[in-house]
Amino acid sequence: MSAGSPTPDANIRPSDRRVSARIGAIAESATLAVDAKAKALKAAGRPVIGFGAGEPDFPTPQYIVEAAVAACRDPKNHRYTPAGGLPELKEAIAAKTLRDSGWAVDASQVLVTNGGKQAIYEAFAAILDPGDEVIVPAPYWTTYPESIQLAGGVAVEVAADETTGYKVSVEQLEAARTERTKVLLFVSPSNPTGAVYTRAEVEAVGRWAAEHGLWVLTDEIYEHLVYGDAQFVSLPVAVPQLADKCIVVNGVAKTYAMTGWRVGWVIGPKDVIKAATNLQSHATSNVSNVAQRAALAAVAGDLSAVDEMKTAFDRRRQTIVRMLNEIPGVLCPEPEGAFYAYPSVKAVLGKELRGQRPATSAELATLILDEAEVAVVPGEAFGTPGYLRLSYALGDEDLIEGVTRLQKLLAEAR
Structure with a gap:
């Protein structure tokens, strides 16, 4: 807890x-x-x-809505589909991840979820055992500590304020690390602060996590919403040696104005994704096929x-x-x-x-x-x-x- x-x-x-x-x-x-x-x-x-x-x-952009309308009319979407997501959507998410982040992943590393919240919970549930600690930079989105607690973990908060642009330092993270630390939660761009870590800062955090053998769960839901000179940097791309212990959560909600469609995803090592998929197979089974078809149109389309x-x-x-x-x-x-x-x-x-x-x-x-x-x-x-x-x-x-x-x-x- x-x-x-x-x-x-x-x-x-x-x-x-x-x-x-x-x-x-x-x-x-x-x-x-x-x-x-x-x-x-x-x-x-x-x-x-x-x-x-x-x-x-x-x-939601009209071409995405039209894809959902067409999906409603197609009887194949009226039936159960694989619990982990439509194969074609998983392929499209892998392609979109390479296009937008520069991270090459296989469709077998993707789990399609009922929004970002389910993605976050299932990711933590797949890797945490009771008492495992997760370092959580604060200010944090309200759902993170609750998901950690539900998964049996312990949230260890590390606070930043306006004097640092709401960004934590490696020194603060190291001070919070204990023998029970298993995961670092890393979010850039941030909800609730809008903070964006520079490439150098992302690399420093990633190297620190890799040095200590930690897992990192990184939420990239706001990847396309950066302004001015700020740049989104994907952690497993900036620090490739961390990729095998990095889990990325994302979704269509913010980028494509699709909050109500409830489609998110988890990307990670195949064994973790398989475990999270097993969990989802019992918790909710497949995400609504109509919503998945809409998400397919979104991630496969351009960003205009x-x-x-x-x-x-x-x-x-x-x-x-x-x-x-x-x-x-x-x-x-x-x-x-x-x-x-x-x-x-x-x-x-x-x-x-x-x-x-x-x-x-x-x-x-x-x-x-x-x-x-x-x-x-x-x-x-x-x-x-x-x-x-x-x-x-x-x-x-x-x-x-x-x-x-x-x-x-x-x-x-x-």
Whole structure:
């Protein structure tokens, strides 16, 4: 279990425990909870603007939708297919990985999953034994520690802040390593901060992991969303000697505006992929064939639609960072990837605001929703209190209106 997780009470009979200790220790996804609350308030007639969910506001490109329509009409998609994914999709993912990352993999190294979350859990489940430690740089996406815990591992957090661009150093990683350390979680571009490691930084981290015989799970879901001079670098490409102990998770959700289609994948050594496929064969079996056919059209197609979305995200990125940094007490480093801003609000906490003195970023986020009708996710959800995460994957007008409301509200802090 991760640090701070409750342990079963020995005095309680198993038959009296309505929810298992393992599942009872899992927290609700904070980002989905904020998004659900924002949508419920909007449905009730309140003009809430939501910065909570990491979900592109663009529709899925039409050629992908048409591929799904055609798949619905084809009876072969009405039946079970291999649990690990359609063979042609696995081949296309391997080809896409070589095209986009420069990493040559075989289709037998690919497992198609029900979105990135299943990919992450199954990857950890395939390699972790009870008590194995996973080094988790913070701020982290909310699902990582919970997946580690479900897989029997222990998340060991290593914190970075705005002074380092939210990037951890090799020295910090080494300080966290113990004899129980088995895996390093590495994410660039990052959710929630938008941090992107340079090639030199990726190489240094990879060499450190290889030197100590560690596994690395790296999440590349935002690989195409980098801005300015930043460059996405795939870890097993930068450090080839690590490839046999490296697992990559990815998916179509962010790149192709396909969050609701639920198609992700795991790439790794064949024995690990076989083990994870066996797990999936019992957990969910094959991903929806219609969604897989849509994903096939996405990964086999060009990136022109992706480039259009990226241009819009870059424009919004610059706008939100500028506007947030105009707020007294708010400091927002410029994110180089993904579509999130992660401002520090530590200088705002404790000040009087609308008759309250929010002491934590969670309390501040609640006040912002109640008073400004703007939904943001507090830093507590990502392992670093004192921050807010704002997704800028929403329309330009809503973005400007939402941050303007924030500016007006937080300007009152005294």
